[in-house]
Amino acid sequence: MANNFSPDSEPTARTLLRRVLDTADSCTPQRRRSDRISAQRTLLETPSSRRRSIQTKVTARQRSHGARSTGRLAHGQAGGQLEEQTPRTLLKNILLTAPESSIVMPQSVVKPAPAPQVVQPSRRKSSQSSLELQLPELEPPPTLAPVLLGSGRRKQKLRLSVFQKEVEWGPQGLPVSQEPPGNPDASSLTSSLNLTFATPLQPHSVRKPGLARRPPTRRAIDVGALLQDLQNNSLASTPLVDNLRAPVATLPTDIVLEDTQPFSQPLVGHSPNVHYSLPHPYPGPEDAEGTVHHRTQGSIPELQNHKLQPEPADPLEMTEAEGSKRAMEAKNPEESSGDEDISDRPGKRPSVRRSQRTVEPEEPKRSSKDEDISDRLGKRPSVERSRRAVEPEEPERSSEDEDISDRPASSELASNVPEFLQAKQLDQFLEPAPSSGATVLSSEPQEPVLARTHPRPRTAVPRPRQDPHKGGLNHYTKLFSFYAKMPMERKALEMVEKCLDKYLQHLCNDLEVFAAHAGRKTVKPEDLELLMRRQGLVTDQVSLHVLVERHLPLEYRQLIIPCAFSGNSVFPAQ
């Protein structure tokens, strides 16, 4: 028993305790004795039961006193009645010490500092009683004891609590920093007990850590933050894209924003594709071509400028002027020539404007693109021709603009030559780069002149008739120039168009004959295959599917070549 009795810190407590002792003794003796006989556990239980009801310190203390008294009594009984008196005094002392010491440290006085554990085992018997005593001492952390006892496992918990207390006392008797060896859990428990003075659930939580969860409020906050960030990013991205005038600045931001995408360039190109001109990164693949370095760089800013300008709905003249200015800023000597061309055509602009105004907003871009195309022509070996073509082609260009504007379908179809180009508009612009500019120019020598001179309504009339047809043929003429891999004359390209026209007529006739031969009125793929066989394209060695795989893109290949899919299904169905 602790012999170190610190001076009273709470005289009121002492008085209360004494009173309690006086009162408690009268009540408890029988129980205590019975408990003692039965087991110490019961002894523990009784105080525990008492503890449960405890809510006030006083009551707790009373019962603690009672428990202590029982402990004392047990001690006393073990030792003799003589001890009862001493236990009381001891109890009093203990009680006095208990309030002094913090709840966390009840044993500082109870147990001697040295070897508390040694004392504990030695005091097992007495320790239990002492524990009992100490348990009530610990009751001042009222929540713990009742909570501990509240569970069904009174005995175990009590023992655990006792154990914990033992452990607690160990560190508590010693400096708090020290931990009882071999009982890290207990220490943790005790620490938890000590710490969780206010939360009775802690012991449960300690045993079942899964029960204690932090509120998920953080998640909501995070999501909101994410959404806000996304919005901010989206908001930031659009203005960034708008400011194509500073393409370099937009490049990293666009890339950063669209980091998730594997290729930032195509995204950047596609996302604003509808409304804005191509972003700066596109010149990259163009440069890769190798042949259109300066031109593309110069042309693309022009394109961008041209595109940007119509969007704010600036007058075309202004746009052109600005475009010329910007082209000048690009500081390309070649562009300067292009700028001259641009500036030289104020008179011819009316045709362009006409076409532009009459056509969709995208098409003025195409007109500008035509200029770029013409500029690129300069790079070709036929530089002189292109140069001359640039200037004399102004009338043709205007017509080209009309034609180009007139072919909504051809614009889409223009994705011919460069395979690596992805953007639709880019394809339109850049595919002609090899020589399509020349093809475009040469394709309509006559109509452009006439069309240019005509006023707007007149240009609108012939469009639906010839231009789509020409546009479709242009598609193939571009392919021709690509396949030839050599520079071509405009007249040669015109010739190609005529040949193609003739060929298509023959084709239709042949198909009709074949279908009629098969007794059908619908031309089927079998007829086509027969036609190709007759032409010598399809042989026993080279089948139609081989040709399809060679020359057609994947989407069309899927249409033609039957392929087996999961679920025992074949598409296209045969």
Next chain:
Amino acid sequence: MALSATVSQKKHVKRKAPRGFLRRLFKRQKPHLRLETRGDVLVHLNCLLFIHRLAEEARINACESKCGIIKKDHVVAAAKVILKKSRA
């Protein structure tokens, strides 16, 4: 599933076939006939091959005449040969 959805990024086809143009052409030429769904793609393939052959032939002609440029007469000569071949 048969026509698998195209990749979101790339929804346009490189070297798209002018299917509308071909259909319109065929209808104009043979209004009493019909063309099947896949027929126009094969027609496009046919045109591609024709153009290919024509270009090859024109290039050969130009090279034979030792010209750096394909001129109209080269093309005309090539067209004659190829058209004759196609007919047979």
